[in-house]
Amino acid sequence: MKACILCGGTGTRLRPLTFERPKPSIPILNKPSVGHLVEHLSKNGFNEIVITLGYMGEVIEKYLGDGSLFGVDIKYVYEKEKLGTAGSVKNAEKYLAGGPFLVVGGDHVLNLNLRELYDFHNRTSGMVTISVLSIDDPREFGIVDLDNNHVIHRFKEKPGPGEIFSNLASTGIYALSPEVFDYIPKQKYDFAKDLFPKLLKDGKKISGWLARGQWTDVGNPQAYRAAQKWMLENMPGTYIHGRLLVEGAKLNGPLDVGNNVSVGKNSVIVGPVVIGENTVIGDNVLIGPYTSIGKACNIGSDCRILASYVYDGAKIGAGCSVSGAIIDDDVSIGKACTLENGTVIGPRTMIGNDVTVHSDVRIWPEVVVQAGVSVVEDTMNEQFATDINGS
Secondary structure, three states, X not given: OEEEEEEOOOOHHHOOOOOOOOXXXXXXXXXXXXXXXXXXXXXXXXXXXXXXXOOOHHHHHXXXXXXXXXXXXXXXXXXXXXXXXXXXXXXXXXXXXXXXXXXXXXXXXXXXXXXXXXXXXXXXXXXXXXXXXXXXXXXXXXXXXXXXXXXXXXXXXXXXXXXXXXXXEEEEEEEEOHHHHHHOOOOOOOHHHHHHHHHXXXXXXXXXXXXXXXXXEOOOHHHHHHHHHHHHHOOOOOEEXXXXXXXXXXXXXXXXXXXXXXXXXXXXXEOOEEEOOOOEEOOOOEEOOOEEEOOOOEEOOOOEEEOOEEXXXXXXXXXXXXXXXXXXXXXXXXXXXXXXXXXXXXXXXXXXXXXXXXXXXXXXOOOEEOOOOEEOOOEOOOOOOOOOOOO
16 A cells, blocks of 8 residues: 655744754654654555655655665655645656555654545545544634535635634545546645645545544644654553663653663652653653653753653753753753743753743754843744744
């Protein structure tokens, strides 16, 4: 069975996390998100995978290789210019033609039964089956009108007040028959905005598959934190990968701890928590549930790290409070700092002692924040782009 993963977006809404990695390479449980997606496809029986690449695509190709480590065969198709979702699939037609296939976004994090979607599509007579999911707030999604025969009659992209005729949102996951290529021109073309409205206008059948489970596209920091949280919630148990040095600390699972990790005296770790190799945690530290810490990090004594995501090589000074924050690679944080909920700190940023970063503030890469400052708004670095809208 074949699947196509779309990885062409630039991830502007996730900046500063996407300056040095494409969106599908953002870590979840200390592993690039696209790795979890490929593993899930493999478990669902999709062993031939085509990946369309754009922004920093070489990072994804280097990580996944030919797919053999994931039990799949991977082909790559690069885009010289943005082609839209349908245009990207058309660009990969030579690898996908010949039978039904799935289309999945490279920024999707999910546990949906995609084999069930594929089988459902094969039982219908339409060219297109859209995976739809009941969403509490569908305003940021495309919603569909689905009847009792699983036929879709209309769409509405990002509906406003008075336009929300359904809470069934398209997940952006599609099962397609190869005949669909006849309806996609060789130009920039989108499934939701262009192809599906045209098919409905022409009287073509589009089916809807009612998905059950968890799904999100990691399009912004809030969605990313939500994806991390439920992936941590689904950790099956405790794994210690090699040497763990514990000096009178208390560890409550589930935990996933890399090799050569040390935890200081009177520290408490309450899972689900992931900790990468060669990380050092000081004395009297509390690491709360729904936290991941990368490899070669240093967490100073008397810190509180709660529901936060700390990337590789980060250093957090003694007495810091970090709650609901995202901290990128090689960040250095001084002593007695407070990072409030929703803060995003770019790579190699240096934060002095006694700094408070207010909720939802983003700090760009390589910014230096002086001691004693209260950071109340996004802090940019003119050497990097500043836009946070778009894909």
